[in-house]
Structure formats: structure tokens, C-alpha cells
Amino acid sequence: MRADTPRLVGRAMTLAYERRTVAEDLTVPVPDGSFTVIIGPNACGKSTLLRALARLLRPAAGAVLLDGADIHRRGTREVARVLGMLPQSSVAPDGITVADLVARGRHPHQGLLRQWSRDDERIVAGAMADTGVADLADRPVDQLSGGQRQRVWIAMALAQQTPLLLLDEPTTYLDIAHQVEVLDLCARLHEEQGRTLVAVLHDLNQAARYATHLVAMRDGAVVAAGEPRRVVTAALVEEVFGLPCRVIDDPETGTPLVVPAARRRVGPAPA
Amino acid sequence: MVAGLSIAVGAKQLSPAEVWHGLLRPDSPEYAVVHRMRLPRTLLGLVAGAALGVAGAVTQTLTRNPLADPGLLGINAGASAAVATATAVLGVASGDIWYALLGAAVVTVAVYAVGGGRGATPTRLALAGAALNAVLYSYVSAVMLLDAASLERLRFWTVGSLAGARDDTVPRVLPFVAVGLLVALVSARPLDALALGDDSARTLGARPGAIRAAAIVAVTLLCGAATSACGPLVSVGLLVPHLVRALTGPDLRWSLPYCAVLAPVLLLAADLTGRVLGRPGELPVGTVTGVLGGLLFLHLVHRGARR
Known part of the structure; x- marks a missing residue:
């Protein structure tokens, strides 16, 4: 394996559901140690790409390579020890407590003969502490707020202890304060624990603020990829989203901030 | 303790001493009642109870529906319909386990197919099961109404009863229940992963298709065996x-x-x-x-x- 090949690469993939082809000849390398964020308009194939990278969707052509090997040729459990994913469609069983749910993240590390250990206990406690849900350990998950619940799911993914973690729209359905809370948490996991994160986000400004590597998609193709400063330009936002805008510096972080152009008045101005 | 009571109490009133004699002394007059009826009945209750309880827990997790029941998936109804047919048409003595297992298996496969095969979702499985359930119970009623002889033989059985237990009932169903319990226990942890949703299960390294198949085999064995011995116990x-x-x-x-x-x-x-x-x-x-x-x-x- 060449040194400049990252651990996770989607190579020349054709991604399709039963009838519909979403993307053709799509190549997406995920830089090691990056916080990669995939952006693009609705139905551009960004969640599909993430599902392919997570081994949830088998490419019709091409392959996802994990450490140089086709991800579908490797054991499910083996992949699950390296690559974690927070899908959109998770279900918390009725009445399950926070600690029990987070503990299920240890699944790929357990077997019939290898049962629950003190190590598992420590890792689960650590994951709850990292996400700030340790105080909620004995509470039923269905009684938590949306933001708390999302942190619990992230804790479960952390307990899986994978160097690579994929998140499918982790901020959906959260109010802005909880969105920032979840993204701050992701940034901390990336910086302090050195995990490689890949997330699909809707909000361009949040993407530009938190990502170290941006992938902009439209119609199943990557239009631009790289540092946020290079990717988020007025021309690109117009090309990808069809949205005229200005891009200024975020007064907090200096990252690009997209300001949509005001609606031009049509016809005579009101008297 | 409940098992003790179950042996001691019955239509024919016996004193505790008589029951004790009946259990241990082959020459006592109570021996026949206790050994031929009460004991098999109690053992059947233990085996069938365990089978149905575990099958219920597996079904509820599998369908992600806390109100699900093996009855809901139509499995008990399938076993009943097969036994009713065998009794009415072929004149087989009620409770033949192979017909019950066959019926349970056919319905399970049918529910799985109608419910969407590999793309089966909990809701579709439950709907398919409910539909087959209604059809099969109507069928069982029809068979019994049309054939007075099988009505007489199956009357207690279709309500669900332990009264049919004989010496050979438990030995006959026990192997199936044992295998079913074993498969269920081995599937417990992967089923817990599956309960979080198919995507979550896969990302945790579990294989939803294989887990569902194993769970369905377990439920079929458990319910088929229990239903063959004591009817559809709801x-x-x-x-x-x-x-x-x-x-x-x-x-x-x-x-x-x-x-x-x-x-x-x-x-x-x-x-x-x-x-x-x-x-x-x-x-x-x-x-x-x-x-x-x-x-x-x-x-x-x-x-x-x-x-």
C-alpha cells in the first residue's frame, strides 16, 4: 500500500438503488485524520455516498477500499471494529437506559465466548463521559431531549472505538443550540482523540466552520473537494446550490460564511 | 412451588398425603392419576411455557413491536391450521408435531415472503402476519364446523389446553423446544443489535438477514412444538x-x-x-x-x- 493512500477511499464507484442510478464513476478519498464534511443540495447523493463508505450500500461498480482491501470482501465484524457509523434511522428499544444503549456499541468486540469485561465497562463509561451523558446513565433514552439523545447515540458509536467514524446528518431535527453542541463534540473527538470523521451536513456555514476537508457534490458528482476556504466561494455555491450569494469571513472563526443574496425586487418599488 | 400445586390439585380431589403416595408408590391407587395425568401435564406446562415465553420475547424484539406475539406473526395459526387439516382430512391423532412444525414453517416463510422478503420491515411483517392469522383461524373454524368428529377431538385443543398431555407428550416436543431455546439464546446478542435498526445493526458488525433467519427458525421450532402439544395458547x-x-x-x-x-x-x-x-x-x-x-x-x- 502506498503511503499516500488514505485508509478509506471510494474508488470509481457507481452507486445505485434498485432502479435509480445515483452516481457514476465517483472517487472520494477520505484524508486520514481529517474532519471531512460532505455538502450538496437535496438528492445530490451525499447520504448515498456515506452509506457506501459505511458498507451499508454495495457499489454496483467500483469499490470502497478500507486499508487497501475491498470493504465488502472483509468480515462485517472486522470492519465494525475499524469503521463506525451513526445512521439517521436508529431506533432506541422501548425503555432502554442510556448506559445499556451505549453498551451495545461494544457488540463488534464481543463474541459468544468473549463476554462483557471490565475493559468494556471502562470504555462505555469513557464514551459517556466524553459526550457528557454520564449523569444520564440510568435514565430511559425515550425520556431525553433530542440533543441529549443524539449525544447518547454518538456515545454508542464512540464505545465502538473505531478510528473512523461516519455521521449521517447528525444535526437534523435539533435546534441551533443543540446543533452547535453536537458539532463542538465532533470537533473535540476529531482534535483530541485523533479520529477521522466523515459527516453529511446541511448547513454550509457549519460545514465551513467545522470541516478540515469539504466535499461538495451535485447530481452524484464531486464538484470540488479540499479545504473549506478553497471550496466555499460565491461561484461554487452558485454552481452547486444555484444560490447567488456573497462569501465573507465568519467573525468568530475567520472561516468562509455564506450570505445569500437578497431577493431582487421585481416590478415597481412600493410607494 | 406452582409445579407442586399443579401436581396436587385437579378435578379429583386428593389429599397431600395421597399425592405423595401417588408420586412415589407405584402400588397406590393414586399412582395412575398422578403419573398418567398430573405429572405429564405439569411437565408440559413447564416446557410449553418456556417455549412460548422465549418465542414471545424474540418476536417482540424481531418486529420491534412490544405488543407482538408469535400469534401476531400467524405462526401459531399456521400450526393450528395444519393440525386441524391433518385431523379432519387424514384422521391423524391431534398433536402430531410434524404437522404443526410444517404449518408453522410454511406460514413463517409465507409471512416473510408477503412481508417483503429481504426488504422485510417490522411493520410489513406484522401486517402480513395479522392477515394470514385471520385467514387461518377462519379456516380452522370452518374445518371444525364442517366435521363434527374433528370438532369433538379438537375442541379443547383449539382453545389451548394442557389437558391433552400424556406420558409421551413431553419427550416428543422436548428436543424441538431445546433446539429452539438454544438458537434463541445464541441469537440474543445479535438480536439486541438488530433492535437498534438494520443500519445500526450492520454498522455494529451484525448481519440482519442471518439474525432474522435464526430468530425465525427459533420461533418456528418453539411455537410449532408448543402448539402441537397444547394448541394455540394465546x-x-x-x-x-x-x-x-x-x-x-x-x-x-x-x-x-x-x-x-x-x-x-x-x-x-x-x-x-x-x-x-x-x-x-x-x-x-x-x-x-x-x-x-x-x-x-x-x-x-x-x-x-x-x-
Whole structure:
């Protein structure tokens, strides 16, 4: 394996559901140690790409390579020890407590003969502490707020202890304060624990603020990829989203901030 | 303790001393009653109870529906329909396990196919099961109404009863129940992963298709065996996992063993109740568990309405 090949690469993939082809000849390398964020308009194939990278969707052509090997040729459990994913469609069983749910993240590390250990206990406690849900350990998950619940799911993914973690729209359905809370948490996991994160986000400004590597998609193709400063330009936002805008510096972080152009008045101005 | 009572209490009143003699002394007059009827009946209650309780817990997790029951997937109905057919058409003695297993297996495959095959979702499985359930029970009723002889033979059986237990009943169903329990226990942890959703299960390194298949095999074995011996006992598979979850939480690794112990207790207690209330005859245990199940449903509806 060449040194400049990252651990996770989607190579020349054709991604399709039963009838519909979403993307053709799509190549997406995920830089090691990056916080990669995939952006693009609705139905551009960004969640599909993430599902392919997570081994949830088998490419019709091409392959996802994990450490140089086709991800579908490797054991499910083996992949699950390296690559974690927070899908959109998770279900918390009725009445399950926070600690029990987070503990299920240890699944790929357990077997019939290898049962629950003190190590598992420590890792689960650590994951709850990292996400700030340790105080909620004995509470039923269905009684938590949306933001708390999302942190619990992230804790479960952390307990899986994978160097690579994929998140499918982790901020959906959260109010802005909880969105920032979840993204701050992701940034901390990336910086302090050195995990490689890949997330699909809707909000361009949040993407530009938190990502170290941006992938902009439209119609199943990557239009631009790289540092946020290079990717988020007025021309690109117009090309990808069809949205005229200005891009200024975020007064907090200096990252690009997209300001949509005001609606031009049509016809005579009101008297 | 419940098992002890189940041996001691019956249509024919015996004193504790007589029961004791009946258990241990082959020459006593009570020996026949105790060994030929009460003992097999109690053992069957233990085995069938464990089978139905565990099958219920697995079904509820598999369909992600806390109100699911092996009855809901149509599996018990399939076993009943096959046994009714065998009795009416072929004149087979009721309770032949192979027909019950065959019926359970056919319905399971049918529910799986109608419910969407590999793309089966919990909701579609439950709907397909409910539809087949209705059709099959109508069919069983029709068979019995058209054929007076099988009605007589199957009358108790279709309500669900332990009264049909004979010396050979438990040895006949036990191997199937044992294999079913083993498969269920081995599947417990992967099923817990599956309960989080198919995508989550896959990302945790579990294989939803294989887990569903294993769970369905387990439920088929357990329900087919139990139904062949005592008819479609409703509600045990619904009631017990519910009560157990209140104690253990939703982790199957914990709740399955509890179900395997508590379900027989409940079933034998219900059977006893039926025998005591129905004197000098008896009420089939299925009616008692049916009433209990109905009460639980009412309680859940009431609680749900207040939330």
C-alpha cells in the first residue's frame, strides 16, 4: 500500500438503488485524520455516498477500499471494529437506559465466548463521559431531549472505538443550540482523540466552520473537494446550490460564511 | 412451588398425603392419576411455557413491536391450521408435531415472503402476519364446523389446553423446544443489535438477514412444538416478555432466561386457576391466559392514553 493512500477511499464507484442510478464513476478519498464534511443540495447523493463508505450500500461498480482491501470482501465484524457509523434511522428499544444503549456499541468486540469485561465497562463509561451523558446513565433514552439523545447515540458509536467514524446528518431535527453542541463534540473527538470523521451536513456555514476537508457534490458528482476556504466561494455555491450569494469571513472563526443574496425586487418599488 | 400445586390439585380431589403416595408408590391407587395425568401435564406446562415465553420475547424484539406475539406473526395459526387439516382430512391423532412444525414453517416463510422478503420491515411483517392469522383461524373454524368428529377431538385443543398431555407428550416436543431455546439464546446478542435498526445493526458488525433467519427458525421450532402439544395458547408470549422487561429492561441476554423461567410459572398458575374455577370439570388454560392477555392490553391502552 502506498503511503499516500488514505485508509478509506471510494474508488470509481457507481452507486445505485434498485432502479435509480445515483452516481457514476465517483472517487472520494477520505484524508486520514481529517474532519471531512460532505455538502450538496437535496438528492445530490451525499447520504448515498456515506452509506457506501459505511458498507451499508454495495457499489454496483467500483469499490470502497478500507486499508487497501475491498470493504465488502472483509468480515462485517472486522470492519465494525475499524469503521463506525451513526445512521439517521436508529431506533432506541422501548425503555432502554442510556448506559445499556451505549453498551451495545461494544457488540463488534464481543463474541459468544468473549463476554462483557471490565475493559468494556471502562470504555462505555469513557464514551459517556466524553459526550457528557454520564449523569444520564440510568435514565430511559425515550425520556431525553433530542440533543441529549443524539449525544447518547454518538456515545454508542464512540464505545465502538473505531478510528473512523461516519455521521449521517447528525444535526437534523435539533435546534441551533443543540446543533452547535453536537458539532463542538465532533470537533473535540476529531482534535483530541485523533479520529477521522466523515459527516453529511446541511448547513454550509457549519460545514465551513467545522470541516478540515469539504466535499461538495451535485447530481452524484464531486464538484470540488479540499479545504473549506478553497471550496466555499460565491461561484461554487452558485454552481452547486444555484444560490447567488456573497462569501465573507465568519467573525468568530475567520472561516468562509455564506450570505445569500437578497431577493431582487421585481416590478415597481412600493410607494 | 406452582409445579407442586399443579401436581396436587385437579378435578379429583386428593389429599397431600395421597399425592405423595401417588408420586412415589407405584402400588397406590393414586399412582395412575398422578403419573398418567398430573405429572405429564405439569411437565408440559413447564416446557410449553418456556417455549412460548422465549418465542414471545424474540418476536417482540424481531418486529420491534412490544405488543407482538408469535400469534401476531400467524405462526401459531399456521400450526393450528395444519393440525386441524391433518385431523379432519387424514384422521391423524391431534398433536402430531410434524404437522404443526410444517404449518408453522410454511406460514413463517409465507409471512416473510408477503412481508417483503429481504426488504422485510417490522411493520410489513406484522401486517402480513395479522392477515394470514385471520385467514387461518377462519379456516380452522370452518374445518371444525364442517366435521363434527374433528370438532369433538379438537375442541379443547383449539382453545389451548394442557389437558391433552400424556406420558409421551413431553419427550416428543422436548428436543424441538431445546433446539429452539438454544438458537434463541445464541441469537440474543445479535438480536439486541438488530433492535437498534438494520443500519445500526450492520454498522455494529451484525448481519440482519442471518439474525432474522435464526430468530425465525427459533420461533418456528418453539411455537410449532408448543402448539402441537397444547394448541394455540394465546397471550403467554405477549404477557411474559412484558412483565420481564419491567424487571430486566429490554436486553434479551437478560430477559430471555427470565422469560424461560417465569413463563412456565404463569402458565401453570393459569392452568391451576382454570382447574379450580372450572370444577368439577375444568376451564382450558387458553381461556385463562386469554383473559389475562386482554387485561394486560387494557392496562397498556389505559397507560398509553394517559401519557
